Amino acid sequence: MISNMLRFPFSMLDDDFDSWFYPELMRGPGRRGMPAAYPPINIGMTDKGVEAYLFVPGMNPDDLNLVIEKNMLSVEGERKLAEDQEETDGQVRRERFEGKFKRVITLPEDVDPESAEAMYKDGVLHISIAKRPEAQKRQIKVSVH
Numbered sequence: 001m002i003s004n005m006l007r008f009p010f011s012m013l014d015d016d017f018d019s020w021f022y023p024e025l026m027r028g029p030g031r032r033g034m035p036a037a038y039p040p041i042n043i044g045m046t047d048k049g050v051e052a053y054l055f056v057p058g059m060n061p062d063d064l065n066l067v068i069e070k071n072m073l074s075v076e077g078e079r080k081l082a083e084d085q086e087e088t089d090g091q092v093r094r095e096r097f098e099g100k101f102k103r104v105i106t107l108p109e110d111v112d113p114e115s116a117e118a119m120y121k122d123g124v125l126h127i128s129i130a131k132r133p134e135a136q137k138r139q140i141k142v143s144v145h
Contacts, residue, residue: 038097039075039125043105047137049130050111054103057123064125068113073127076102110135 043052054075056064064077078100107129115130 037103038079038101039103041103041105045108049115049128050107052105052127052129054125054127055123056120056125059123061120061125064120066116066118066127068107068116068129071107071109071111073105073107073116073129074102075105075125075127076100 039054039056041052041054043050045051052073056077056079059077059079063079064075067074079098081096081098108131110131111129112132113129116127117129118125118127120126
């Protein structure tokens with residue numbers, strides 16, 4: 001009896017094996033019950049401010065709502081399937097996201113919300129928010145007496 005309990009459960013060597021030992025591999029669209037956040041986002045800091053890139057191909061920029069409130073950048077919208085992409089009875093898998101979404105990004109306190117700019121090109125929404133002038137890095141010159 002004890003020897004049976006100690007045996008390796010070979011049934012877990014199917015696709016669930018990766019999710020047990022490598023959960024970071026299971027993130028992404030179409031993975032069992034772990035949908036990826038939409039839209040995917042890249043965000044980073046520069047000396048001048050914050051740069052964010054949201055990947056929203058096929059969306060109309062007018063359908064995106066961007067709000068900055070209390071150092072939180074909120075991006076929301078709704079992605080709809082094109083009318084020519086009707087449901088098919090033989091469809092096996094769908095990885096294209098549709099529906100409402102909202103992403104909230106915490107911003108550093110030294111950014112100036114009034115300087116926020118957004119530009120949409122080729123399916124990528126680029127948001128740039130500058131630091132306040134007093135928070136930006138500045139070079140101090142050393143004088144000799």
